[in-house]
Amino acid sequence: MIKKLSSRFALGLLAACSSLSALAQPWTITTNYTTPSPGTLGLFITPPGQFVTFSVKNTNTYPIKITEIGNYHINSANVNFGPPTGTKAVSQNGATYTLWEEGPGSSGAPTSAPDIRVANGWRNCGSSISPVTATANGLTTVITNSFGFVAPGQTARFALAIDDTMFVFGPNPGPSTFSNAGVDLLPTLGTYSGQLPSTSIPFNNPPNAGLFQFLGSITFDKSEPQPPVITVTPNPVCKGECVEITATCDTYIHNPVYTFYDQNGNVLLPGPTDPPNKRTKCNMQPSDAGNYSVTVTDGTLTSAPAGVKIGVVDPKPPMIDGKVDFCLNDPFTPVTVIGSAPFNYYYTQTGGSPLPFVPYFNTTTANEADFWVSQTVNGCPSPRTNIHYRAAPKPNAPIVTTPIYYCENSTASQLSANGQKPLKWYYQPTGGIPSQVAPTPNTTKLDSFQYYVTQTVDGCESDRSRIDVVVARKPNGLILPSRTEICQGDTVMLGYYGSAFPTSGYNWNYPSDAVPMSKDSNTVVVAFDSAGLHSIKLTVGIEDCHSPEYIQQIQVDAKPVAIIESGDRICENQRVQISLSYYTPTIDSFFWDFDGGVVSNASTDQGPYGVTWSTPGKKNIQLRLVDGVCNVTYIDTPNVHPKPDATFTLDKTSGPYCYDDSLLFTANTIASGSSYSWTPARFFDIYNNLPTAYGHLDYQDTASIKLTVTDQYGCMNTEAKVLQTKPCCEVLFPTAFSPNHDGKNDYFHPIIMGHQEIRTLKVMNRWGQTVYEAVNIGQGWDGTMNGKELEMGTYYYFLSYKCAGKSMEQKGEIVLVH
Numbered sequence: 001m002i003k004k005l006s007s008r009f010a011l012g013l014l015a016a017c018s019s020l021s022a023l024a025q026p027w028t029i030t031t032n033y034t035t036p037s038p039g040t041l042g043l044f045i046t047p048p049g050q051f052v053t054f055s056v057k058n059t060n061t062y063p064i065k066i067t068e069i070g071n072y073h074i075n076s077a078n079v080n081f082g083p084p085t086g087t088k089a090v091s092q093n094g095a096t097y098t099l100w101e102e103g104p105g106s107s108g109a110p111t112s113a114p115d116i117r118v119a120n121g122w123r124n125c126g127s128s129i130s131p132v133t134a135t136a137n138g139l140t141t142v143i144t145n146s147f148g149f150v151a152p153g154q155t156a157r158f159a160l161a162i163d164d165t166m167f168v169f170g171p172n173p174g175p176s177t178f179s180n181a182g183v184d185l186l187p188t189l190g191t192y193s194g195q196l197p198s199t200s201i202p203f204n205n206p207p208n209a210g211l212f213q214f215l216g217s218i219t220f221d222k223s224e225p226q227p228p229v230i231t232v233t234p235n236p237v238c239k240g241e242c243v244e245i246t247a248t249c250d251t252y253i254h255n256p257v258y259t260f261y262d263q264n265g266n267v268l269l270p271g272p273t274d275p276p277n278k279r280t281k282c283n284m285q286p287s288d289a290g291n292y293s294v295t296v297t298d299g300t301l302t303s304a305p306a307g308v309k310i311g312v313v314d315p316k317p318p319m320i321d322g323k324v325d326f327c328l329n330d331p332f333t334p335v336t337v338i339g340s341a342p343f344n345y346y347y348t349q350t351g352g353s354p355l356p357f358v359p360y361f362n363t364t365t366a367n368e369a370d371f372w373v374s375q376t377v378n379g380c381p382s383p384r385t386n387i388h389y390r391a392a393p394k395p396n397a398p399i400v401t402t403p404i405y406y407c408e409n410s411t412a413s414q415l416s417a418n419g420q421k422p423l424k425w426y427y428q429p430t431g432g433i434p435s436q437v438a439p440t441p442n443t444t445k446l447d448s449f450q451y452y453v454t455q456t457v458d459g460c461e462s463d464r465s466r467i468d469v470v471v472a473r474k475p476n477g478l479i480l481p482s483r484t485e486i487c488q489g490d491t492v493m494l495g496y497y498g499s500a501f502p503t504s505g506y507n508w509n510y511p512s513d514a515v516p517m518s519k520d521s522n523t524v525v526v527a528f529d530s531a532g533l534h535s536i537k538l539t540v541g542i543e544d545c546h547s548p549e550y551i552q553q554i555q556v557d558a559k560p561v562a563i564i565e566s567g568d569r570i571c572e573n574q575r576v577q578i579s580l581s582y583y584t585p586t587i588d589s590f591f592w593d594f595d596g597g598v599v600s601n602a603s604t605d606q607g608p609y610g611v612t613w614s615t616p617g618k619k620n621i622q623l624r625l626v627d628g629v630c631n632v633t634y635i636d637t638p639n640v641h642p643k644p645d646a647t648f649t650l651d652k653t654s655g656p657y658c659y660d661d662s663l664l665f666t667a668n669t670i671a672s673g674s675s676y677s678w679t680p681a682r683f684f685d686i687y688n689n690l691p692t693a694y695g696h697l698d699y700q701d702t703a704s705i706k707l708t709v710t711d712q713y714g715c716m717n718t719e720a721k722v723l724q725t726k727p728c729c730e731v732l733f734p735t736a737f738s739p740n741h742d743g744k745n746d747y748f749h750p751i752i753m754g755h756q757e758i759r760t761l762k763v764m765n766r767w768g769q770t771v772y773e774a775v776n777i778g779q780g781w782d783g784t785m786n787g788k789e790l791e792m793g794t795y796y797y798f799l800s801y802k803c804a805g806k807s808m809e810q811k812g813e814i815v816l817v818h
Contacts, residue, residue, distance in 0.1 A: 026067060029178050029185040030139065030217035050166030051100075051116065051159045054214035055186040058150040061252060062298070064183060065223035066125070066148035069099055069160060071216040072167055073132060073140035093133045095164035097142040099125040101149070102157040116159055125158070139217060149223055152252045155186075160214065168215055187214040225253050227306035228277075228296045236289075236311030238380035242282035243310060247294040249303075257297040261305070263290025286314045315382035318343065318375035325459015326363045326391045334358050335387055339375030346372040349384055361389040392458035397465040398423060400453065404467065405544030406443045407474035414438040415467055419455030426452040426464060441469040472545035475500040479538055479552035487630035488531045488559035494552060496522040496538060505541035509549075531558035560584040560627035562606075564636035571715030572616045572642050575600055579608035584627060591624040616642040644711040645669035646719035657697055658728030659804055665705065667691040673712030678705070697725050729803035731756060736815035739783035748814055749780025750799060757802040763814070764796050771795065783816050792817050 058064050073092050080087045103121045116122050126146035134140045150156045160166075178185040228247040237243040245268070249256045260268035260279045268279045281288070289312040293305035318339030326332065337343045344354035349372050359371045368391075372384035398419030406412050415438045417423055424434035429452055439451055448471070452464035477498015486492050496506060506522050511534045517525035528534055534554050540547040562583040570576045578594070583606055590605040597611040597619065613619060621636040651664035665684075667676055670691045678688040683695040683705070697703055706720040732751040739746045750761065763772035763781055771790060772781040783790055792815075799810045 026219050026221040027181040027183070028068075028070075028217055028219045029180045029183065030070070031178055031185065031187050031213065031215055050164075051161040052166055052168050052214050053157055053159045055155055055157045056148070056150050056218065056220075057155040057184040057186060058152055058182070059184070060182040060222075061152050063149060063151050063223040063226065063250075063252070064220045066099075066146050066150070066158075066218050066220045067144075068141055068219035069097065069126075069143040069146055069216065070139050070218075071097065071142045071160060071162075072138065073134045073142065074167055075134045075137050077137060090165065092162070092164050092167065094131045095162050096128045096131055098127040098161045099143055099146045099148060100159040100161060101125045102159075116161075122159070139215075142216075149226065150183075150220075151226070151250060160216070168213065181220075183220055185218055222301070224301035225256075225296050225298050225303040226250055227303045228256075228258065228294050230292075230294055230306050230308040232292075232308055232310055234379075235308075236313045236378055236380075237284045238378075239285060239312055239314040240283055241380075242280055243284055245279045245281070245292060245294070245308070245310075247277045247296065247306070249296045253296065253298045255299060257299075259295050259297070259302075261293045261295075263288065263292060263310075268292075284312045286312050288312055313378045313380040315340070315375060315377035315380055317383045317385040318373060320373070320385060320387060324387065324389050325456070326361075326389070327394050327460040328363060328366060328391055330363050330391070332361050332363050334360075337373050337375070337385075339382070340377045342376050344374050344376075344381065346374070346384060348372065349386070359387075361391070363391040366392055390459045392460040394460050395420070395455055395457035395462045397463045398453050398455045400465045400467045402467045403448075404441075404469050405541075406441060406469065406471050407545035407547075408443060408446055408471055410443050410474065410545075412441040412443050412469075414440050415451055415453070415469075417453045417455075417465060417467070419453070419462070420457045422456075424454045424456065424461065426454070428452065429464060429466070441471070443471050446471050446473065470543065472543045474545055475504065475540045475542050475547040477540060477547065477550065479536065479550050481536075481552055481554060484553070485555040485557065485629055486528065487557050487628075487632070488528060489632075490630075491517065491525050491527045492554055493523065493525050494536055494538075495524075496540060496550075498540065498547070500540040500542055500547070505544075507539040507541065507546075509537035509539070511535065528554070528556045531556050557628055557630055558584070559632050560587045560625040560630055562587070562590075562623055562625055562634055564621060564623060564634060566621060566636050566638040568639065569714040570613070570619075570638050570640045571713060572640055573612060573614055574715065575610050575612045577608045578611050578621065580606050580623075584625075587625050587627045589626040591626075593620075593622040595619040595621060597621075613640045616640045641711065641713045641715045643715055643717040644671065644674055644709040646707050646709040646717040648707045648719060648721070650721070655724055656728070657703075657723045657725045659697060659725050661697045661725070661728075662694050663697065665693055665695050665707070667707060667709065669709075671711060675710045677708040677710075679708070680705075697723065701725060727804040729756060729806070729808060731799060731801065731810050733797065733799075733810075733812055733814065735813070736817055737783070738817045739789070740818055747780035747782055748797075748816075749777055756808075759800040759802060759807075760798075761800075762798040764798070765790070766794065766796070789818075790816060 056066065074090055075093060077090050078087055079090045100116055100122045103123055118124065125148045126143050128142055129145060132140060132142045148156070148158055176186065178187070226249070228249040231246045231248070233244045233246070235243065245260060247258045247260070256277070258277050262268050262281075268281065270276070270278070271280045274280055289310060291307050291309050293307045295305045296303045318337050320335040320337055322335035323333060324335060345357075345359055346352050346354060361369055369389045371387040371389075373387060374384045375382045398417035400417045404415070415425070422436045423438070424436060425438055426432045426434055427439075434454070441449060449469045451467045451469065453467065454462045454464050456462070475498060477496055477500060480495045480497050482493035500506075500522075502522055508516065508524055510516055510526060511528075513528060513530040514534065514536070515527040515529065517527065526536065534556055536552045536554060538550045538552075560583070563581045565579045565581045566576065587606075592609065594609070594611050596615070597613045599609050599611055601610040602608075618637050618639055621638065622633055623636075624631065624633045645668055647668045649666050649668060651666075657663070665678060676689055676691045678684045678693055678695065681688045683697065684693045685696070687693040695705065701724070703723045703725050704720050705723060706718055708716060708718045710716045734745070734748065734751075737745045737748045748763070750758070758777055759775065761772070761774050761777055762770055764770050771785040795814050795816055797812055797814055801808055801810075
C-alpha cells in the first residue's frame with residue numbers, strides 16, 4: 001500500500017516578492033504507482049551508495065520550497081540479486097538520505113563525468129536528522145528539513161541519495177507526471193539512477209538510465225523570495241569616497257521592498273536621490289568596511305539576506321629609500337619610492353597637481369627642499385610622504401683621543417669621539433662599509449691598530465679621524481709598607497716593588513681620611529686621620545697599560561684620648577685639682593709635666609693631682625699617653641691668675657684713733673667682678689662687702705682691720721691694718737667767745753675729741769643764775785638769755801656726759817666779750 005505523506009511542520013516564512021497569497025497549507029505529491037514488492041517491480045541498485053533523480057516543475061507565479069521527502073523504505077525483504085550474489089536478505093534501516101539540487105550551470109549525473117558534488121554546481125538541500133528506521137516496508141518520511149527551491153515557471157532536478165542500496169520503481173514505465181497545487185513531480189522523464197562517486201568507485205552512466213523511477217513523495221509550500229543580487233560600485237572604495245550598493249531580485253517579484261544593512265547591522269537609509277533598490281554611502285572610512293546585506297520582501301515573505309563584503313582602501317604613505325642628504329656639489333640621485341605604482345610627485349603636502357616628472361634637487365649651494373610623493377593602491381591615492389633634501393658644507397672631522405693604550409688581554413671599552421651623533425666607524429682610511437656601533441679593540445695581541453670615524457652634520461659626512469690603539473705589556477709588582485700598624489695621625493711610607501720603571505705612571509688610591517704627603521711617585525708617605533683597617537691601592541701604568549690593582553692594608557690604631565680638666569680659676573699660690581674628665585680605658589702609661597707646679601697629692605697615674613703654682617701666668621700642662629704603638633702628648637695651657645690687690649687706705653692717716661670713732665676705709669684697687677669683705681664685720685655694719693665703707697671703732701686698745709678681696713677667678717688676698725684706740729673722753733672748751741655775729745667764735749660749745757654722749761650743758765653767771773641749759777647742744781650758747789644779750793664778763797659752765805660707758809662731769813670758766 002502506498003503511504004501518502006503530509007508535512008510534520010512548516011518552515012518559518014519570510015516576506016515574499018509576489019503579491020499572491022500563500023498556500024493554505026503545505027502540499028504533498030506522491031508517486032502513485034502500483035504497490036511494488038521487492039524483487040518484482042521494485043528493484044535495488046547495488047552496490048551501496050546510490051541515488052535516483054527526479055524533476056519538479058513549478059507552474060505558479062511564486063516560488064516553492066520542498067520541505068519534506070518521502071521514499072519507499074525497506075524494513076526487511078529477501079531479494080534475488082542474480083548470480084553470483086543470489087538471494088539475499090535486505091533492510092534499509094539505519095540508512096541516511098541526502099537531497100541534492102542541481103544549480104544553474106551545474107554538471108554531473110546523468111552525464112559520465114564529473115560527479116554530483118558541490119564543486120560541480122550541485123547543492124546539498126538537507127539530510128536525515130537521524131538514521132531512518134521503519135517497522136514495515138513502505139513509503140516513509142526520510143528527510144524533514146530539506147530546503148529545495150523551485151522558481152515560478154521553472155523546472156528543477158533533484159537527486160535523492162542513500163548511503164545504502166537504493167530501491168526504485170521499474171523497469172515498466174508508469175505515469176510520467178504527478179501534480180498538485182500547480183506543481184508537477186516528474187519521476188520518469190529525465191530521471192536517472194546510479195551510484196554516487198567515491199574515491200574507489202567512479203560514476204558511470206547506467207545503461208538503463210531513465211527506465212527506473214523515483215518511488216516516493218515531496219511536500220512543498222510557498223517559499224520566501226530568493227535573496228537579491230547585490231552590485232557594489234566601486235568595490236573596494238577609496239577612503240573618503242562614495243560607494244553605491246544596488247540590489248536586484250527575480251522578475252516574478254513585482255513590487256519588491258529592499259532593506260539594506262551596514263557592517264554593524266544598522267539599516268541604511270536612502271539618500272535624497274537613491275531609488276528604492278540603491279543606497280549611496282559617502283566618506284567611507286576603514287571602520288566602514290565589512291559585510292553589508294540586503295533582503296527583499298514580496299509583500300508577504302522576506303528573503304534571506306544577501307551579503308557582500310565591501311572593502312575600503314586606505315593606502316599608507318609610500319616609503320622612500322636612498323640618499324636625501326648631500327654635501328655640496330655631490331651628484332644628485334633621486335630617492336627610490338617603495339610602494340604601489342603609479343607614483344605622483346607634488347610641491348605641496350596637500351592639494352596641487354602632480355608633477356609630470358621626478359623632481360630634481362640642486363646640490364651646488366647650501367639649501368633644503370621639500371617634495372611629496374604618493375602611491376596608488378587599487379586606484380586609490382595614498383597620503384603623501386615628505387622627501388626632504390639637504391645640501392650642506394662638509395663638517396670638520398670628529399675630535400678623538402689618540403693614541404689609546406691597553407694592556408695585553410685587558411678588557412677594552414668601546415671607542416668614542418666628540419662629534420654629531422650618530423658617528424660612523426670604519427676600519428679603512430677610505431671606502432668600506434660604516435657602522436654606527438663603535439668598535440671595541442682586540443687586546444689579545446701586542447700590536448697597534450687603526451680605526452677611523454666620521455660625523456654627519458645636516459646630512460653631510462666629514463672626513464675621517466684616525467684613532468691609534470696600542471696594546472702593551474702589563475706591569476706587575478707589589479706594595480712594600482714601612483710598617484703595617486701605626487697610630488692614628490701617624491705616617492707610613494709605602495713603596496712600589498716590581499717591573500715598572502721610576503718614570504712609569506703610579507696611581508695611588510687612598511681612603512678618604514688618608515692625607516698623602518707625596519703623590520704619583522713610586523714611594524709615598526701617608527698619614528691617617530681615623531682608626532681602623534685601611535686599604536691603600538696602587539695601579540702602575542706603562543704607556544697607559546695599567547697593572548692589576550695592588551692593595552696593602554694598614555692597621556691604624558685609635559689614638560688614645562684624654563681630656564685634661566684644669567679650669568680657668570687657678571690662682572697664684574692656691575692649690576688646684578688637675579684631673580682627667582675622660583681617658584681611653586686601654587692606656588698603658590700616663591706621664592705628667594705640670595710646668596713648675598708643686599704636686600701636693602696624687603691618687604693614681606691618671607690623677608687627680610693637687611698642684612700649686614707660685615707664679616702667675618700661662619702654664620703648659622703636658623700629658624704623654626702610651627697605648628700600644630701609640631704615643632700621644634696632650635697639652636693644656638691654663639692661666640694662673642695673680643692674687644688680687646687687697647691694700648686699702650683710711651681717711652685718717654694717723655692716730656690717735658678714738659674709741660667709737662667712724663673712719664672711711666677705701667680699697668686701693670677696685671676691679672669689676674671682684675668681691676670685698678671687711679672684718680671685723682661689726683665695725684662696718686651692713687656695708688662690709690663694699691670696696692669703700694665706714695667703720696665704727698668700738699674696740700679699745702688694739703683693733704685689726706682686714707680686707708679680703710676675691711676676684712672674678714676666685715683668687716683671694718687679704719690685707720690688715722692694726723689701729724691703736726683709746727677712750728678719748730676729754731672735752732675741751734674755749735676760754736672766751738665773742739657773739740658779735742661776725743661769723744667767728746659766735747657760739748660757746750665743747751670741743752669733743754671722741755664719741756662722748758652729752759647729757760647736759762649749763763652756763764651760770766657769777767651770781768649762780770643759770771643763763772643757758774641744753775641737752776641737745778646744737779650750735780651751742782650764743783651769749784643771750786631769753787633772747788637778750790648778756791653783758792661781758794666771766795661765766796661758769798657745767799658739762800655732764802657719758803664716755804666709754806662711764807658718766808663724767810667737767811666744769812670751768814668762760815669769758816664773754818663783745
